Amino acid sequence: MDDQDAISRLKAALGPKGFLEGADAMARYLVDWRGLYRGPALLVARPATTQEVSACMRICSEAGIAVVPQGGNTGLVGGSVPRPEDARCILLSLDRMNTVRRLDALDFTITVEAGCILQNIQRAADEADRFFPLSLGAEGSCQIGGNLSTNAGGIQVLRYGMARDLVLGLEVVLPDGEVWDGLGGLRKDNTGYDLKQLFVGSEGTLGIITAAVLKLFPKPRVIETAFVAVRDPAAAIELLSRMRAGTGDVVTAFELIDRGILDLVFANVPGNADPLAQRHDWYVLTEAFGAEGSSGLRDAVEQVLGRAMEDGLVLDAVLAASGAQRQAFWKIREDMADAQKHEGVPIRHDVAVTVSRVPEFLARAIPACRDALPGARIIAFGHAGDGNIHFNLLPPRGGDKSAFQGEMARMNRVVHDIVVDMGGSISAEHGIGRLRRDELHHYKSPVAIALMRALKATLDPRNLLNPGKIV
Template sequence: MDARAPKPPDLDALKQRLVDALGAKAVIDDADGMAPFLEEQRGRYEGAAPFVVRPATTEEVATTVTLCREAGVPIVPQGGNTGLVAGGIPFAEDGAVLLSLGRMNRIRKVDATDYSITVEAGCILSQVQEAAAEAKRLFPLSLGAEGSCQIGGNLSTNAGGVHVLRYGNARDLVLGLEVVLPDGRIWDGLRALRKDNTGYALKHLFVGAEGTLGIITAACLKLFPRPAETEVAFVAVHDPAAAVELLGRARAATGDRVNAFELIPRIGLDFALKHVEGIEDPLTEASEWYVLIELASGRADGSLRESLEEFLAAAIEDGLVSDAALAANERQATAFWAIREGIVEAQKFEGGSIKHDVSVAVSKTPEFIARATALVKEMVPGVRPVPFGHVGDGNIHFNLSQPEDAEREAYLARWKEVNEAVHELVVEMGGSISAEHGIGYLKREENARFKSEVEMDLMRAVKQALDPEGLMNPGKVIKP
């Protein structure tokens, strides 16, 4: 054995120090107990860790980080483990401890007057929404996993969701943060200030950093007035170009009260009708494309419904829209939204799916969909593109279900090849290869390939400045 080789960390000693400091219930080391934390959602990666630590307070997170740093052991922070790029999964080669924030789930403060809420990182997103609603306020971040994802993870990945068009990404909802730094110190930036021009906006370093620069333990978030009136419509359009034009008309006709504007292809609706119980087609005649529109207003006087009816009638007359169903009540509105969520679920039953979470300028989405569809059909004859999602902000989930006669594993083996081709097109069109899911491990190499050297140097410099020992979520976002 080389005497100069670094001595491997004493994991048993570290575990005992953590048990002594945090209590036995904060450390999980049996295979069954650890399994839910190590199982990546899509099943593409196998996680491994010597044990899982579950601190209950910010001080316990700081203690965990300090002890791990002293032992030279990396840490992988994890929220609800709903990520789609393996950003919260530790790998065997990292030798990292997994730190789960699920026990830190207190709503610390709701200030209805200030329109703010302060929550711990382990709060489930729906819990934050409910706490805001109890104060007659709205926390607008909304996505499919809101019943299980945690707000710390949402912020660490700068989550998007269906209401970005009106309220922005997770980053835009943050007033202040509390963060445990890689050296174990606690930065208390939990200020509910709308204006603070005293230097670098440090909170933005940690939003979207995926736990590579520090661990978000709490956040002060913006709240908004609750809508008094909401209208939802399921609309048949001729093509994505008509959808984009309809978006512009909707924003103008309603005084920019469009909450969500989701593109749905017929193939996605067919998948949902086939595989998801309770899904119904809202329209009598099939169309190749649809949009799901949600409008919201602070006035419950029927004017929103009137605006919706008027601009849709004009769009039908001008040939942009062929048919539309307006939700008559909350139950029907929920049924329309179930179609959008059902597309995600239904694709699992159609075999392998090669996925892309990309964005281009809103005006370029029709061109992107057309060019990307032609590209992948040439590469993989018989492939079934399912482009859907947040066309209102240019974020398209360009998912590709396998050809019906294909062998699943052979098809999925082409994931990297197809991703690279689609991502090349996205970048050529001035877009992003990750609109809302983050980089994690899955897109790390692609990110380095497409970002400029200047951008990568700046990212490495920030990482080196805050985490010189490389102990925070190693191997994610930036290759060591």
């Protein structure tokens, strides 16, 4: 089958609403969120059903055409767009598969199609007096299929876990078009390998997730949110430990924020204001959820903060007095990605160490980067409650931005060497995609790389599904 035959068969299988062609129509699918990665495609396929996804995979497999799956296209590692060399490829967008198939309130589960926008799943749960905890800055546009394929983290991992921990079942279309129906939704099932977890975090290289059964939780009735200035990162980690103990371990979010990123948010994104009267170097945005009748939660948080202030860990703090104030605190956090866009392309690191070693990581990485790249602006923020820091370098004000980008590989090495020396991870939650592929192969053990390659070769022997990503 030549490419023209394959495209004709794809169009027939998808129907007139199921594909886009032509450079203009396809353009927004073929560039990533940061505008860093672009690639070609013969066609953008937009299947509306699992059977249509399966038909696409069968046709492409027979024709030897590569397939790049795409969700909301908010990934930060270039995984969701084709590589320039993938001229014989289609982009497969899940955006039309956006139905909530079922919500089982008594089972605390929801069954959704892969193209459901994360925020819509949160809303559907809320309307049924339930709670779906996965939450991240891109939740208005990322899709659950993308979240599962990247094993997304976000702000509530501390209490509820990563995407991996929130999934009870999957439906997956394999590279040859076979459909694996694993949507049982059981809490317990030890019948052989846990196949769903193979696909979670595999970034569209092993199969296309078309639907998922997700865990729901009781809706929090009491929410306490505090914006806190801390003495330094060590004080922040000590505060986390006290917050967990003092609230009965109901802390859901614990974000460390340095002054550099706050200044960028206030300068570059309208609608934000400093919650505290004075400038400080380090802050924490933390939140705790309570059940019905947990009216003492506010007292507990106040007591922890009060004692931490007496001990010099906390320098100032404000507890949200209303839902609007809580949203204003979170808006600051959510605008951090946008705020950096105005300053040139950052050299990003999405790293994790054990929670207790976050201060040590910062104490090593900040001076190492200052020495290696004088003038670079260093910003550090992120999910410190999980040991995950977004440690980014921005070009000096007025500096040569493209020369700065040329330093990326060298600076990645500086930061990642420290992380790996501390037993940490070079990609805590954003994944590997194209951006971190060489780094993965540099740092992972040969045994781990060989296992990944063996899995890929078994499921996708012709390397047609999202080629060049991860392995």
